[in-house]
Amino acid sequence: MLTAHVVYATMTGNNEEVANIVCDSLTRQGVDVIETEISQTDIDDFRKADILVVCAYTYDQGAMPEEGLDFYEDLQETDLTGKVYGVAGSGDKFYGEYFNTTVDHFDEAFKQAGATAGAEKVKIDLEPYEEDVEQLNEFATGLVKTASSR
């Protein structure tokens, strides 16, 4: 059975909702899923799963969640060869070039750690609506397909 660990960073709940949608979709596809908040997540526990997911917000014009910086640094220094990853996030299009930049930073960190992208990163504007749920379901399906084919 495939396992997944979904980590979220949130202030007002949107990214927890994004993470919940991904978790539900993975669970429906028969994956054994763990969901944790970023500041409560130890990288050594996180890296045990087959599928690794981060859902995190962007703040202050491109700033990453402060409570997630330790996790982010640990992620960059970890060897995630053989792991499948995906990054999704909710930001606000109002911030233009800084829209969901945290998603890009985590995507790069996973790549640097040697993990394989299982699905294209997903950037959501504010709360997830119906079409976003659809996109997150496809995201989760991509992760499962990639992980299953390894």
Ligand SMILES: Cc1cc2nc3c(=O)[nH]c(=O)nc-3n(C[C@H](O)[C@H](O)[C@H](O)COP(=O)(O)O)c2cc1C
């Ligand atoms: C002061 C402030 C700065 C923000 N800066 C950005 C930003 O640079 N880029 C972005 O995409 N969203 C930005 N946002 C929007 C949040 O990322 C967005 O509301 C997101 O849905 C919040 O996620 P959460 O509900 O999980 O906390 C900012 C919001 C606030 C209040």
